[in-house]
Amino acid sequence: MSKTRVGRWSGRHLLLAAVLLLPNLVLLVVFTYRPLLDSIRLSFFRWNLGSPTSSFVGWDNYVEWFTSSDSRTVLVNTVIFTGAAVLGSMALGLGLALLLDQKIRGRGVVRSLVFAPFVLSGAAVGVAFQFIFTPNFGLVPDLLRSLGLSPPNFYQSSAWALFMVTVTYIWKNLGYTFVIYLAALQARRTDLDEAAEIDAASPWTRLRKVIWPQLRPATFFLLITVLLNSFQVFDVIHTMTRGGPYGNGTTTMVYQIYQETFVNLRAGYGATVATIMFFALLVVTLVQVWLMERGRRE
Amino acid sequence: MSATTAPHEHRGVLSQVSGYLAMLVVVLVIALPLYWIVAASLKERPDIYTVPVTWFPDPVTLENYDGVRHGVPFLDFLRNSVLITTVLTVVQVVLGVLSAFALSFLRFPGRTVVLLFIIAALMVPSQITWISNYALVAQLGWRNTFAGIIIPLAGVAFGTFLLRNHFVSLPTEIIEAAEMDHAGALTLLWRVVLPMSWPTVIAFTLITIVNEWNQYLWPLLMADDSSTAPLPVGLTQLQDAEGFTNWGPVMAGTVLTMLPVLVVFLVLQRHMIKGLTAGAVKG
Numbered sequence: 001m002s003k004t005r006v007g008r009w010s011g012r013h014l015l016l017a018a019v020l021l022l023p024n025l026v027l028l029v030v031f032t033y034r035p036l037l038d039s040i041r042l043s044f045f046r047w048n049l050g051s052p053t054s055s056f057v058g059w060d061n062y063v064e065w066f067t068s069s070d071s072r073t074v075l076v077n078t079v080i081f082t083g084a085a086v087l088g089s090m091a092l093g094l095g096l097a098l099l100l101d102q103k104i105r106g107r108g109v110v111r112s113l114v115f116a117p118f119v120l121s122g123a124a125v126g127v128a129f130q131f132i133f134t135p136n137f138g139l140v141p142d143l144l145r146s147l148g149l150s151p152p153n154f155y156q157s158s159a160w161a162l163f164m165v166t167v168t169y170i171w172k173n174l175g176y177t178f179v180i181y182l183a184a185l186q187a188r189r190t191d192l193d194e195a196a197e198i199d200a201a202s203p204w205t206r207l208r209k210v211i212w213p214q215l216r217p218a219t220f221f222l223l224i225t226v227l228l229n230s231f232q233v234f235d236v237i238h239t240m241t242r243g244g245p246y247g248n249g250t251t252t253m254v255y256q257i258y259q260e261t262f263v264n265l266r267a268g269y270g271a272t273v274a275t276i277m278f279f280a281l282l283v284v285t286l287v288q289v290w291l292m293e294r295g296r297r298e
Numbered sequence: 299m300s301a302t303t304a305p306h307e308h309r310g311v312l313s314q315v316s317g318y319l320a321m322l323v324v325v326l327v328i329a330l331p332l333y334w335i336v337a338a339s340l341k342e343r344p345d346i347y348t349v350p351v352t353w354f355p356d357p358v359t360l361e362n363y364d365g366v367r368h369g370v371p372f373l374d375f376l377r378n379s380v381l382i383t384t385v386l387t388v389v390q391v392v393l394g395v396l397s398a399f400a401l402s403f404l405r406f407p408g409r410t411v412v413l414l415f416i417i418a419a420l421m422v423p424s425q426i427t428w429i430s431n432y433a434l435v436a437q438l439g440w441r442n443t444f445a446g447i448i449i450p451l452a453g454v455a456f457g458t459f460l461l462r463n464h465f466v467s468l469p470t471e472i473i474e475a476a477e478m479d480h481a482g483a484l485t486l487l488w489r490v491v492l493p494m495s496w497p498t499v500i501a502f503t504l505i506t507i508v509n510e511w512n513q514y515l516w517p518l519l520m521a522d523d524s525s526t527a528p529l530p531v532g533l534t535q536l537q538d539a540e541g542f543t544n545w546g547p548v549m550a551g552t553v554l555t556m557l558p559v560l561v562v563f564l565v566l567q568r569h570m571i572k573g574l575t576a577g578a579v580k581g
Binding site: 014017025034035049050099100104107115116122129131139145179180183232234235239262274275 | 317324404409454
């Protein structure tokens, strides 16, 4: 782009650019940035949703969150759910992509099938799997019984309920990691594979030394996107357990925001949890981006 | 895709076999739950509650699909879903194309700042916006209106980012040639840029359709009844109404909620996957 072009275009197109960009910018300011700042402000208030009055309470909401045993459960749930979702869907997606990265009849059909759950409504998937995990006449308990195992009650035990929502989410999300890894595998330099084959490297060595390094950009991309997405899951949890059993058995931070704000109407406290979550995600993402940039330079 | 797989062809029989084996397991794990809900939706009520389970609906009945309409006004939810998804998709694609065009081809002071401002919105999780947006929309009296559901979701950060990445990758010679012809900026967009960008625009359109069809929490907060609530919210109401005592209609409703987006996906998946993998592979 030449310098002259800059001069020629800048005057003529300022007005046009403003007209084209303004609607989108106004929407982002009013419905993304304004509520972001407003929520941070609200996190310092005691305010019941819909109430005309609110009172400034300083850091009280934060102190409450960081000291309550309820939030410890919520934090543990969030870490387990997010960690299992990230590791589970990435490991399974990679394994599947490696196995299907060869000329196999029917590969296209399998690829469509694995990816299909990703486009389904999370709420509908939640309702479907609630049915599938139903004690007694559900599909999963039945399959476990036919294997000679006695099925746990997925509705009544906190640990098993968390297992249930996590498995459901991985089922829904697996197609995404699989498709990204498959695309990365197929874009790699296959001449390196051949060199490794000639060197008679074992499959494991080839995977570790030749393929894995080439998948690095895809892995970092997935780490960031899958982490952000699974951290923010609401629909599957809401439709399957409403955050229960026992009040907070499957409540994650996102679900806690919903529950405190829109069920308990403690909007100030809800805003506090949202603010903590926002800064936690921001730090995690920035660290990942920093690691990615460093990895790229090396 | 097939061109790059050539070297793998003469790999051992073992990896072929393990490939087929994996495919079999995958088909079972992914397809079985889908089969199960379709089968349940076609069963007579007592057949759903048997232990051990009944694998095939016998006799096949459509009464659950009829029952969906009795539990809740399902057709109203369907209408709302179509309306909300259509309007949001059109608005987001238009705003995304216009924003990305301005940020790629127009020169104006502060362009980089505006670009960063839009991309940074991707870092704001929607959860932190719920509370304040809910209060604002309620104050405006927009709850239980389509405006209340649609307008707060209409801003485009991801699409602007995706389309701009594509626009700046277009060969500059063609665009410069168009400028020589004194083509106006919008003519340039319509005659030169868009015809070279349809795959990306279509990919973004498909991703948007899927996202908006599946939109759940915001409509749940905004819509109390079938006058504006979309299908996923309606399904929750059906779940609450029929719950554990009558799974048949709930499963029929689940199938109906999943089906439209599944059909769109099966027909156009190639375009959609292209959009999702863009930028992921090369980093």
